[in-house]
Amino acid sequence: MTPVQVRGEVLSIRRVGQYHQLTIVAPGVAEQVRPGHFVAIAVGGETGAQLLRRAFSVYRTQDRGVYGGTVDIVFAEHGAGTRWLSHVRQHDTVDVVGPLGKPFALPKEPVTCTMVGGGYGSAPLFTLAEQLRERGCRVDFVLGAATEGRLFGVLEAKRMSQSVAVTTEDGSLGDKGRVTDVLPGLLERTGADVVYACGPMGMLAAVADVAARLGAHSQCAVEEAMACGIGVCMTCVLPVVGDDGVTRMVRSCIDGPVFRGDRVRWNDVGTVPADTWGAPVSEGGH
Amino acid sequence: MTPVQVRGEVLSIRRVGQYHQLTIVAPGVAEQVRPGHFVAIAVGGETGAQLLRRAFSVYRTQDRGVYGGTVDIVFAEHGAGTRWLSHVRQHDTVDVVGPLGKPFALPKEPVTCTMVGGGYGSAPLFTLAEQLRERGCRVDFVLGAATEGRLFGVLEAKRMSQSVAVTTEDGSLGDKGRVTDVLPGLLERTGADVVYACGPMGMLAAVADVAARLGAHSQCAVEEAMACGIGVCMTCVLPVVGDDGVTRMVRSCIDGPVFRGDRVRWNDVGTVPADTWGAPVSEGGH
Amino acid sequence: MTRLTRVITPESSEIALPDVDMSTRLAGVTLPNPVMTASGCAGYGRELDQFFDITALGAVVTKSIMLQPRSGRPTPRMAETPSGMLNSIGLQGPGIEEFVSRDLRWLEERGARVIVSIAGGSADEYVRLAQRLRHSSAVTAIEVNISCPNVEDRGLVFACDPVASSTVVEGVRRNSAPGVPVFAKLSPDVTDIVAIAKACVDAGADGLSMINTLLGVVIDSDTMRPHLGGVTGGLSGPAIRPVAVRAVWQVHQALPDVPVIGMGGIRTGADAFEFILAGASAVEVGTTVFNDPSAPMRVSYELQQLLGARDFASLGDAVGFAHRPDDEPA
Amino acid sequence: MTRLTRVITPESSEIALPDVDMSTRLAGVTLPNPVMTASGCAGYGRELDQFFDITALGAVVTKSIMLQPRSGRPTPRMAETPSGMLNSIGLQGPGIEEFVSRDLRWLEERGARVIVSIAGGSADEYVRLAQRLRHSSAVTAIEVNISCPNVEDRGLVFACDPVASSTVVEGVRRNSAPGVPVFAKLSPDVTDIVAIAKACVDAGADGLSMINTLLGVVIDSDTMRPHLGGVTGGLSGPAIRPVAVRAVWQVHQALPDVPVIGMGGIRTGADAFEFILAGASAVEVGTTVFNDPSAPMRVSYELQQLLGARDFASLGDAVGFAHRPDDEPA
Ligand SMILES: Cc1cc2nc3c(=O)[nH]c(=O)nc-3n(C[C@H](O)[C@H](O)[C@H](O)COP(=O)(O)OP(=O)(O)OC[C@H]3O[C@@H](n4cnc5c(N)ncnc54)[C@H](O)[C@@H]3O)c2cc1C
Ligand SMILES: Cc1cc2nc3c(=O)[nH]c(=O)nc-3n(C[C@H](O)[C@H](O)[C@H](O)COP(=O)(O)OP(=O)(O)OC[C@H]3O[C@@H](n4cnc5c(N)ncnc54)[C@H](O)[C@@H]3O)c2cc1C
Ligand SMILES: Cc1cc2nc3c(=O)[nH]c(=O)nc-3n(C[C@H](O)[C@H](O)[C@H](O)COP(=O)(O)O)c2cc1C
């Protein structure tokens, strides 16, 4: 896979619950995407004040023949960049770089898989689920969010899985609580071999922990602030244990965003643990 | 007149020759405008990189009943700000401050008037001509531009005047040359008492000179780069001789944009003449 | 959350303000509101009074005034830059006499609090300006713009040298009315702003204003020469905000008891809040006024809303809050 | 206008380039193109090579390398700011050994020209880095990042002190291969950048790179603490361009014969042209790469088009052109 930069035409933008779903013609990107890849989109216009691209998981891609492939993302209006993006209209042009990152690892055997999505974090899990099903895997979903409008893809999950459990923190849909309240029961019931998760860092940490306790392998797509998305700036790092047992500050845009849940030092994210390769930092320049 | 700041809805935007004509609902502004007033429009969006408002002469205003008054401007795509403005669409909101500046002085008697407009500089002259005609004045027009597509309002001028002379530098419409090639003849023929001019500084200087030589009073609307448009920044100054004969660096946004042509020291624009009040500048802070 | 008061904004919409004590103490003077205009970005108050009630501000900080009338620099005097602007006005102004008899008088009659910014080419000029203002009842405080070239020392900017800075500040303090605080306005164009800050405080400054503009150049790619008539100019606007917040952070860290007026790129209440958290007791809004003439009032309302949303009962509680120890929660 | 050559841009559109000699001489080394990547904004070249042919650049300037592997600072390491960003990476990197055997080797095999940026915590560390690079054929030039805290002098940044700067530069120059130019990279956070520039040149620097980032702070209004894990960070991007152009302008004015590599907020060919006119012989594109990974090539093409449109036969003719006397036309 080689990422490319394209100016893609907006084919459509529409609201889905509290999110926006954006479809962009992105030939060269679409064809290469695998589940878990993300794209980095420039926001604010060519002379705008926002220089940093915004990262979005690819929700799905489609081959549209004459148009070239399209990429769909699902995003929340959060700050200035996503506000700008929410104002693009059909036929506008958006600058997209992708596909980026390491996708979810797929099992070779037809194993039992659980997908855990928090908020818009479910977006990359649907094409993943499809591919797992094609390989004969059993797929169950757990989707959680703060409130009903922040859930994404409950119906879609139902169409492609054995079961869907829903949790909301305010109880507006499904069980009141968090995904990790229902996850252990589900894992035990299905005897899941692999947990695929995408969502906020706190959720991922908890999911990785549950999976480890119940003997499942976990694959977590993290969300670290990224300045470049392509591996050149070193802003997006987190402490990850390598095959050699050594902790390194690893770029989540290149070596992630998908990591093995048991390799990320979740409790140390935001710090440089003392045993990290190259630590401790003597006070240094930028 | 008290300028106000309003977020006005864009009622329409359309191309006119090489210009854009923008109609904005601007209640409170529209009602107060007199010919020669300008408005200052924020460009680039609320978190954009362009902080300085752009100044535009008011082309015309209209009372639209339920909507509130509207203001029309005519603008050329020049740099980043006007490019942004050219992309606004119907129902977008634009932040307008106005009316600003000193309008053209109207004669008390029914005198003979010549309007000289360079490029989009003709825009403020049409409502002015209407008001002059209401006062029984004779009105003739000279409209000039580099090329045909940069002329504005030739037909409109024909509807409201005794005569219209057109010059283009490439000869694509009217006489090949500049407004000042035809102006002396016209002034002599009509015996004009007053010349009203709006356009690039070079043109204004030449027009003021012709008018003075032929004994006509001139009123020139200048175009100096403005950071604020409301009189607080002191960027928009030019050397103007006061009633007391003293040259001062005068704010064109507050004391202009319309000046008596014989009071502006055209050849010294861009300098601080040695006899200016408060000159010479010992090297100072900002 | 706390009680809400409804107010009408300059743009005639109604908003709800939480009940936060917005008053701030600046070296013995209490202002009802921490938001002010920045020197050179609000003239002498009259024009902005068309857009909002200037008496509602903490104070109007006037364009730096010199002893003599001054015509300023040739045009172009400004260039727009990414999220900022470069200016080279050259301190155009009427001189202290006309300022006092016309502009200061208007401000006093209007009922506005006034911080008078003064500028000079020599330490003596600053002293004479202070003397002229000493008996004016209209002066709430003095802001000493020391980002001026010292004509007696090869044009070196006072604010770039601790000794020159303290000479000026000492002279102004000595010649000003005792109840009128003197704020020294610092330049960011120095290797060690804390050293300059300390020198000013040691010389008697009651507080510090920061930051003035950064020295910059823009080259015009058409004329292929510097765009400004004066070649160099001062960079201001949101572009410089991180530098300004850093200056306030460092100085508040070193001198926690010295009141600071923060400025540099404030566009929103959240921006003002950054300065307050970093250690400023008040803020000035400069370049943003050109973008939005009612910005000072808007910023004040937005700041009040933010403080309320974070359960601050008073502005004072938020001053320097970002410096609290790591283990202290919000 | 001059003859046109058609080229395919990284984004696969065809553009016409006028026939301008874009080569530039930097202290004895000739580069075919004046546009390079900025240290820390292009890694070691490999990732950008996916977006355009990095051998077409003047050079790849590598992320500053230190003697030992370094984990860098805790996250968050960046904050977006108006037209810029604040970063605090803390010089994360593999250390000189792994750099030479893996990254520098890859660059050499790839056929790219390389300017190696080095950073240290003491003058001795810089010397040892220079020694390690002395026999590498892959090194086109060395850029000495002196914006590092000197651990032996209370963490004072080398670039803020002329003596510390010259000690480092002198040691690097003495221990580098004679044909390899040494560029000292200056910090704008000083009162007098010309004095630092002169000190570096006197100590043997063959040229100067400027500017490094400006020190800044961003406070997070939710946590109400500094946003960056490292509290302060470096401000970069278009926001700082006028400050960078000013630095180049001043230094070229004082030292017209010293080659300068200009950087700070270059986003377009017109921006690069500003630096060239102000006196830079080459430019580096930094933060903009994050916005547009093919920016260095785009900037190079846009610059070439601008030079052609203004009838320059060669880039060299435009270097410092904005300093020409008033009566000399364009
Ligand atoms: C690999 C990856 C995949 C993502 N996928 C999605 C997705 O599918 N849908 C979606 O809505 N969001 C997704 N995000 C988060 C998305 O990038 C942020 O919501 C977005 O950057 C916020 O930008 P803003 O301009 O609205 O916020 P601002 O607050 O203006 O952003 C300021 C800066 O902080 C960064 N930032 C702010 N919040 C986040 C965040 N939560 N994560 C990372 N960086 C942040 C921004 O990128 C920007 O650089 C993803 C992030 C990553 C790293
Ligand atoms: C009183 C007045 C009335 C005007 N009326 C009109 C009008 O009716 N139609 C129209 O098309 N234009 C008019 N202009 C000029 C208009 O303001 C500029 O074309 C516009 O500012 C260019 O902005 P930009 O963002 O496209 O250019 P940029 O080059 O991006 O502008 C950069 C900065 O320079 C200033 N600037 C650039 N060119 C000019 C200019 N020619 N005059 C003044 N400032 C400039 C901008 O305002 C901005 O601050 C008027 C200007 C003034 C002062
Ligand atoms: C056009 C203009 C004129 C200024 N004039 C003065 C001045 O006379 N005295 C002064 O102390 N500062 C002056 N300043 C600096 C501002 O008061 C302020 O310190 C600086 O612009 C940073 O704030 P801002 O980014 O909010 O504008 C001026 C700034 C601008 C933009």
Ligand SMILES: Cc1cc2nc3c(=O)[nH]c(=O)nc-3n(C[C@H](O)[C@H](O)[C@H](O)COP(=O)(O)O)c2cc1C
């Ligand atoms: C994320 C980041 C990392 C940087 N790392 C280095 C570095 O390692 N060494 C160095 O000399 N400069 C470093 N810089 C500074 C840049 O090389 C450059 O001098 C500065 O950012 C100004 O240029 P720009 O505005 O084009 O980015 C870094 C800048 C950024 C944004």
Ligand code: FES
């Ligand atoms: S985001 Fe730049 S290295 Fe990962």
Ligand code: FES
């Ligand atoms: S534009 Fe600010 S004073 Fe005229």
